[in-house]
Amino acid sequence: MTHPAGRERVKSPAPGAATVIRAAGLAKTYPKASTAAVDGIDLQVRQGELFGLLGPNGAGKTTTVGMLTARVVPTAGSAYVGGTDVVADPTLAKQLIAVVSQQNTLDRSLTVWENLYFHGLLFGIPRRESRSTADALLEQFHLSRWGKSPVSALSGGMAQRLMVARAIFHRPAVLFLDEPTAGLDPQGRLALWEALEGLIADGQTILLTTHNMDEADHLCDRVAIIDHGRILALDTPAALKQGLGADAVVTVATSGSQEGLAARLNSDIEGAVRTRLVDGAVEMQVKGAERLLPRVVTSAEAGGFELLDLSIAESTLETVFISLTGQELRD
Incomplete structure (x- = not known):
């Protein structure tokens, strides 16, 4: 570390x-x-x-x-x-x-x-x-x-x-x-x-x-x-983090249906482990991060979704926690 x-x-x-x-x-x-x-x-x-x-x-x-x-x-x-x-x-x-x-x-x-x-x-x-x-x-x-x-x-x-x-x-x-x-x-x-x-x-x-x-x-x-x-x-x-089975977390915001975008990405992106809706965006955990952003953009645009924001980050302990509990951290 x-x-x-x-x-x-x-x-x-x-x-x-x-x-x-x-x-x-x-x-x-x-x-x-x-x-x-x-x-x-x-x-x-x-x-x-x-x-x-x-x-x-x-x-x-x-x-x-x-x-x-x-x-x-x-x-x-x-x-x-x-x-x-x-x-x-x-x-x-x-x-x-x-x-x-x-x-x-x-x-x-x-x-x-x-x-x-x-x-x-x-x-x-x-x-x-x-x-x-x-x-x-x-x-x-x-x-x-x-x-x-x-x-x-x-x-x-x-x-x-x-x-x-x-x-x-x-x-x-x-x-x-x-x-x-x-x-x-x-x-x-x-x-x-x-x-x-x-x-x-x-x-x-x-x-x-x-x-x-x-x-x-x-x-x-x-x-x-x-x-x-x-x-x-x-x-x-x-x-x-390794046990999570995902290397990266992609967060995508759209002006369209978040549920529709989540379903589209989950179907198109090879290596998708988990997909969920969070804070007005779609968050997807993915195994294998090679050319991940271009793949996400291509999938979303092919489905007619307008992208408002797009980011990618490594899997974190917070990702592990949410995967285990299915909830956000409480303040």
């Missing part, structure tokens, strides 16, 4: 790497709820892996992380982090993990550096080691020049990087990130991606929840696509 800025993606952990997170039959039904928020999830995350829980809002991602981090008590099933039973020994489990949520939880009465330093003291780390670690983390996350500044001086992206730096201060077995780039501008998002890749290169295990398909594709070694509390697919992003 290639990083969006052009850097080589760090190598995935070896298949024989130790399992750091293990869940079996994990389920949660809230009181008075008609359906389960999480409905029997099984997953394993290996040491040094960046694992993504991918799905729309309300899919069960946050509840799953809540159970794995001892903040939500499961209705059924088991969960282990770093070999510790999260349900039986939540206190010990919390010492092994770190969680970064979407909300800014930095102490606004402290400077950027102090947010790190005092966090170390809270974990019983000696003063001298806390000082050196705070300095090193500010350097690692490109925040050194703001060390003496109040946290209010940081942009959203910088504040998020500082929260990640603070979270890994005590070297947790697993770092949990819940929608870490929600609300960030493109520069802030790319800077955080770079920081996370650096952590993985150093052997940190990360579980990331997101509904950002591009983020999951660029960052994750493996992803579990989840919806309605169930895992629909689990594999590497590349394998999931």
Whole structure:
């Protein structure tokens, strides 16, 4: 996988790497709820892996992380982090993990550096080691020049990087990130991606929840696509896209009948895998993209359809998700 800025993606952990997170039959039904928020999830995350829980809002991602981090008590099933039973020994489990949520939880009465330093003291780390670690983390996350500044001086992206730096201060077995780039501008998002890749290169295990398909594709070694509390697919992003059976997605807008155009293209275009109507256009997944645009234009014009817009793109994780669920991503 290639990083969006052009850097080589760090190598995935070896298949024989130790399992750091293990869940079996994990389920949660809230009181008075008609359906389960999480409905029997099984997953394993290996040491040094960046694992993504991918799905729309309300899919069960946050509840799953809540159970794995001892903040939500499961209705059924088991969960282990770093070999510790999260349900039986939540206190010990919390010492092994770190969680970064979407909300800014930095102490606004402290400077950027102090947010790190005092966090170390809270974990019983000696003063001298806390000082050196705070300095090193500010350097690692490109925040050194703001060390003496109040946290209010940081942009959203910088504040998020500082929260990640603070979270890994005590070297947790697993770092949990819940929608870490929600609300960030493109520069802030790319800077955080770079920081996370650096952590993985150093052997940190990360579980990331997101509904950002591009983020999951660029960052994750493996992803579990989840919806309605169930895992629909689990594999590497590349394998999931390959398993779709389509190389490209063509989107065609017409002033005529969309249903008629869809039927025409589905009949004429060799390699058509799936065709559906979306946002006033026809979307077609195709196996084999050679001379695809000319073939689409020829078919449409032969059928008397006026084309208003035409685009082609590679298959994405969003394509995989929609193929599995038959629905758009929910915002």
